[in-house]
Amino acid sequence: MRRKLLDVDGRRSFIRGASVFALTTVALPPAVACLRAAPVEDARGAGRPSRIEIAGREEPGARMGMSGTVYGVDAKPVPGVKIFLxxxxxxxxxxxxxxxPRRAxxxxxVWTDAQGRYAFETVKPAHYANVASQPAMHIHVHLEPPGLPDxxxxxxxxxxxxxxxxxxVERARGLGRFSNVVALGPGESGVAQGVRDFRIDPAQAERNRLVDGWYR
Ligand SMILES: [Fe+2]
Incomplete structure (x- = not known):
């Protein structure tokens, strides 16, 4: 299934560097760990964890956690929002x-719990390897609120x-917990912590909707 490669800010840099990247990322060390998305806690029942671990403990890198709440247009928390990262x-x-990226x-x-909350733990990503023009380091995110498009x-x-x-940076300024530019702070057990809330925007959901896992 095809998914859009990049967010708006990273897309141009990726397109410029993608061909070089694909050609140069060969003969590298084998992947250290297979995909890990094991539920850490399941607040909504089987198969719908509100907290996940994207990268297992064996995954190299600086560990970080992210948490937040998804709000609706009425400013109330929304449970059951599917969040793909x-x-x-x-x-x-x-x-x-x-x-x-399509095979990340x-x-x-992760799904928001009854209070609209989600959390995940992972390792901090890096700037793209072997790409001349790199976007800032980032974690992609798709939202699928109940009744709205993914x-x-x-x-x-x-x-x-x-x-x-x-x-x-300018767009994120003054957004507080809704900012997508997150400041990681010290957390427990050496896991840096960040916070990001979301506000569901039905118009944006239509505008940015995914079609068969890809962008319109
Ligand atoms: Fe990316």
Whole structure:
């Protein structure tokens, strides 16, 4: 199933670098770990975890956690929102030997609980490997609220990343917990923590809807 490769901010850089990337990411070390998206806690019953672990403990990289709440247009928390996430590993690869976002090894799906909350733990992604023009490091995110299309929204970015584009920073300014540029703070057991809330936008859901896993 095909999925859109990049968020708006990363797309152009990816397209410029994709051909070079695909040709140069060969003969690399084998993947360290297979896909891990095991539920850490299931607040809504079997198969619908509200907390997941995208990267297992054996995955190299700086561990980080993210949590937040999804709100509706009425500003009330929305339960049962499907959140799909995918990212590079800590060396900038979605997959190996060829890095392909559509086959991202580090990915997972989480659903908001009865209070609209979600959480995931993973390793911090990296700038794309072997790509001349790199976007800021990011985690892609798709939302599927009940009754609305599965759609992409702005990726998670990380405060302080020197590759953040000024436009991304400007758009995120003043949004508080709704900002997609997240500041990771110290957390328990060496796992840095960030917060991002979402506000469902039905118009955006239509505009950014995924068709057969791909962008319209
Ligand atoms: Fe990406």
């Amino acid at each position: 995918y990212q590079t590993d800590a060396e900038g690869y979605y997959s190996r030997r060829v890095s392909d 090894r580090l990915r997972g799906t 759609h992409w929204v702005d990726s998670y970015y990380f405060d302080g990343d020197p590759k953040l584009q000024s436009g991304v």
